[in-house]
Amino acid sequence: MKKVKVFFNIEKEEKWLNEQLQKGYRCTNISSLGVYTFEKTDKKYVLRLDFQDNLPKNKLEEYKAMYEDFGWTYLKGSGLNGIRYWQKEDNEQNEIFSDRQSKGNYYRRLMAYSFMLGALCLAYSFMLYSDSSLYHEGLWSMDGSLFWKAFIFETPFVLLKLLPAFMAVLFASSYYKAHQKYSMLKEQ
């Protein structure tokens, strides 16, 4: 079974994946384009998403060896978006974090990553939008059907130009969500 889905929130993705596993599936492949492949199984599985964006090759090997010793299987991971997918058979040890400090550090890594990319998108947006206006200057002096034709023609390009700004908002919201979870952990 294949399902296509796009997530902008790591915890929502983890929740959705585990909902699929509870229906009697295990995940066999996750592609970068958002195609999740599942396979029917009689056993029960759980999936956990860790976040590690900065793992050089030797560290990654040590990281994987450690999780695999605990019975986890590495499904997929990339340093680009930092998400590491771990799956294992359901038993009494289903978590990847066993104390508050390490769970807090997980949210801190998420915050640092969102902040960095958010700031990058914001800086890029400022550069892009201060140089030129969104629509072609001459557009506003056109009249009637010519105006609408040009307007409709240009709009997709304008939306494309707005992409870095949308991304900045997206990263800001994921920073905010991770920060909320982090403060909740600290207060409890």
Next chain:
Amino acid sequence: MRHKLLPLSETMHYILLALREPHHGYAAMQKIEEISKGTVILAAGTLYGAIENLNKHGWIESVGNSGRRKIYKITTDGEAVLKMEQERLLHIISLYEGSE
């Protein structure tokens, strides 16, 4: 100001105690389960992060490999930290006993 890992968390404390003998990560977890009488069972991500952190601060060091796994052992700095923690905890215990 005091070191940011002090006083030691239960996780860090048990890892340092277990690594007075050289162990790789999973063996340290099993040792900790045993010496804590089954009350502390570390998860993979927690153990990985804690070992990274203790290694970064020079309280443990890698002393070899067992396949892909690294074997760690406490350093003299780490032992000094345990000594300090022992004195701190002994003092607290003496306060318990004084009030009885």
